[in-house]
Amino acid sequence: MSERAGPHDQPQTMCPAFGSLRVGLRMRRTATVVAGSACCVYGLTFTSHFYGARRSVGYVPFDSESLVTGGLFEDVHQAVHDLADPERYDAIVVINLCVPTASGVPLRLLPEAINGVRVVPLEVPGFGVPTHAEAKDKLAAAMLRYARQEAEQGPVAAPRSGRGERPTVALLGEMFPGDPVSISRLLEPMGLAAGQVVPTREWRELYAALDCRAAAAIHPFYTASLAEFEAAGRALVPSAPVGCDGTAAWLEAVGAACDVGRAEIDAAKAAALPALQEAVAAAPVRGRITVSGYEGSELLVARLLVECGADVRYVGTAVGQTPWSDPDREWLAARGIPVRFRASLEDDTGAVDEHQPDLAIGTTPVVQHAKEQAIPGLYFTNLISARPLMGPSGPAALAQVINAAIGNKERFDAMNAFFAGVGTGETGGVWSEPPQIPPRVEIRGGGARRCGEEG
Numbered sequence: 001m002s003e004r005a006g007p008h009d010q011p012q013t014m015c016p017a018f019g020s021l022r023v024g025l026r027m028r029r030t031a032t033v034v035a036g037s038a039c040c041v042y043g044l045t046f047t048s049h050f051y052g053a054r055r056s057v058g059y060v061p062f063d064s065e066s067l068v069t070g071g072l073f074e075d076v077h078q079a080v081h082d083l084a085d086p087e088r089y090d091a092i093v094v095i096n097l098c099v100p101t102a103s104g105v106p107l108r109l110l111p112e113a114i115n116g117v118r119v120v121p122l123e124v125p126g127f128g129v130p131t132h133a134e135a136k137d138k139l140a141a142a143m144l145r146y147a148r149q150e151a152e153q154g155p156v157a158a159p160r161s162g163r164g165e166r167p168t169v170a171l172l173g174e175m176f177p178g179d180p181v182s183i184s185r186l187l188e189p190m191g192l193a194a195g196q197v198v199p200t201r202e203w204r205e206l207y208a209a210l211d212c213r214a215a216a217a218i219h220p221f222y223t224a225s226l227a228e229f230e231a232a233g234r235a236l237v238p239s240a241p242v243g244c245d246g247t248a249a250w251l252e253a254v255g256a257a258c259d260v261g262r263a264e265i266d267a268a269k270a271a272a273l274p275a276l277q278e279a280v281a282a283a284p285v286r287g288r289i290t291v292s293g294y295e296g297s298e299l300l301v302a303r304l305l306v307e308c309g310a311d312v313r314y315v316g317t318a319v320g321q322t323p324w325s326d327p328d329r330e331w332l333a334a335r336g337i338p339v340r341f342r343a344s345l346e347d348d349t350g351a352v353d354e355h356q357p358d359l360a361i362g363t364t365p366v367v368q369h370a371k372e373q374a375i376p377g378l379y380f381t382n383l384i385s386a387r388p389l390m391g392p393s394g395p396a397a398l399a400q401v402i403n404a405a406i407g408n409k410e411r412f413d414a415m416n417a418f419f420a421g422v423g424t425g426e427t428g429g430v431w432s433e434p435p436q437i438p439p440r441v442e443i444r445g446g447g448a449r450r451c452g453e454e455g
Helices: 017-025 038-050 064-069 071-083 098-102 132-153 178-190 204-210 223-231 243-257 262-281 298-307 323-333 345-355 364-371 380-384 393-406 409-418
Strands: 030-035 058-060 091-096 117-123 168-172 193-198 214-217 235-238 288-293 311-317 339-341 359-362 377-379 441-444 447-450
Touching (some): 017 030, 017 038, 017 132, 030 071, 058 071, 064 071, 071 091, 132 223, 168 178, 168 204, 168 223, 178 193, 178 243, 193 204, 214 243, 235 243, 235 323, 243 262, 243 298, 243 323, 262 393, 298 380, 323 339, 345 359, 345 364, 377 380, 377 393, 380 393
Parallel strands (some): 030 058, 091 117, 168 214, 214 235, 359 377
Antiparallel strands (some): 441 447
16 A cells, blocks of 8 residues: 555556557557547547557447447447458457446457458456556557467568568567667677567567567566567566666676577677766766656666766656566665655655655656646656667766756746745635535435534
């Protein structure tokens, strides 16, 4: 139980289904059909297109009658059948939201394929999947399972670019486009290459991902996807090559997982670490910082900040603790930095109140909470996740945005002074008095009375 439990004691996240929807909408030749309440589907499609989706979302409406009589399932089946055009699609993702899931609409009864188009059913209710980040893993794992079973049955399509000569390390988790390139350079002295990033952008890339020597849990919450790699007989590697310590440990772990010789591992470290040390030294960060978010890479960002000299006081993440996050958690704990998994909004804002940082990194409400106190804040998703973290480019990119934000403190103080006295919350603006809440009234057999009155 969280020490600062919120109204529902839940981690921060947008609707979890957004994660699965995002994965499907970013894939070529993939259609997505959603069954759920109209207001939910509207919000999900709005958010998806706000974040760059360029594909339509199929929606199967329902009412109370079709929900309880089985009509909704028949409508979903018909919608999938109508979409199943092998000239246009490799796969159709079908997502049940809260109401159809709670009502037991049986997506598992859909055919595995129609006209050669794969059908991937998925239930992503808000009451069953904790965060949208973990919902990405849920769909990625379902697709990997389907692709793994196909590969076990016979030949499958090769990647568009063909198969490389070197064994690969698959990378789990969305990341800045330049990071896989940096990782490939780190692996080159060991005779390895960066493999496919999961979630993939096309169905045939799933086969390429599985055709690896090892899978790296860059984002440690992809537990279901990692289980598919394990079922395929692949070695698994935790953490990521972030900063000097993280890169050295990761190269050691990859080398051991891929049976690389000691000389090659040492050569990889010798090629990478001096440049990283120079990059970290050239990107100093001075300031007290709290780090939180719901993307799952918060621990990696905190590690890099600490190596750059930042005084990180708190790390909160909405995702749960897994064995694949242990190296990062242990590294931070050894430096006295607390890490809270499944952090609530109250955990994160409480950390801001307690530590009064020079910069608060977090979700939108955390940043708002900080700025109301004239503390600079950065939205993790758009301003931190959208930058490289791996290799020598990571420290410079992160330090630039962090130092710029910390340098805005005087502007925040000036704005805070300018708006002083206008009130806050319920007394902000023209409202000088807090609202008067009328007493609650109970209706009993003897008539209406205020709560607490004796009849």
